[in-house]
Amino acid sequence: MSVDQNKDVVRRVVDALNRHDYAVIDELFAPDVLAHHPYGPPMHGLASLKEYMVMIRTSFPDFRITILEMIAEGDQVASKYTATGTQQGEFGGMPATGKSINVVAVNVLRFADGRIVDDWEIWDQFGMMQQLGLIPVVSSPPPQ
Numbered sequence: 296m297s298v299d300q301n302k303d304v305v306r307r308v309v310d311a312l313n314r315h316d317y318a319v320i321d322e323l324f325a326p327d328v329l330a331h332h333p334y335g336p337p338m339h340g341l342a343s344l345k346e347y348m349v350m351i352r353t354s355f356p357d358f359r360i361t362i363l364e365m366i367a368e369g370d371q372v373a374s375k376y377t378a379t380g381t382q383q384g385e386f387g388g389m390p391a392t393g394k395s396i397n398v399v400a401v402n403v404l405r406f407a408d409g410r411i412v413d414d415w416e417i418w419d420q421f422g423m424m425q426q427l428g429l430i431p432v433v434s435s436p437p438p439q
Contacts, residue, residue: 298367301406305372308411309360315352317345323411330414344414355380355396363399374402378418382427389429398423 296304304323311319320341330338330347338344351358358380366373381395400418404411424430 296406296409298369298372300409301370301372301404302365302367304406304409304411305365305374305404306362309362309376312348313359317348320345320348324414325407325410325412328410328412328414330416332414332416333418333420350386354382354384354386354391356383357381370406372404372406374404376400376402389427392427392429394427396423396426398426 308319308323311317324341324344326341327339328341328344330344332338332347338347358378361377361379363375363377365375376399377397378400379395379397382389382392384391398419399422400416402417403415405413421430425432
């Protein structure tokens, strides 16, 4: 597949996840996909990836991903995006806060045979915890 086709796959995944359509995972991810996300151990296979996405959606029912930019080369696509939502359920052992998040994340996907085989994601966990009120916002002292 071309880099443009791979970028189209990324857009399709984001669009489907924003609609709560998890069938896209079966269609566009390889059966043995390996996903590395901030919470928990690496996920291996479609079932664990779906479980993760359902956990996010349960914690943040209005969860939404907005792609800010994509860069693609060879068999990889890197995306910078924002993730927004309101925590209405437990998340990673943290009780619901009712507060909203708006965090920036970076995702790198590797493709083989038209499907995503490797998924690396990094996002601003510290900022998210501050937005949820779970850790204090540290302000810098005023200039002297």
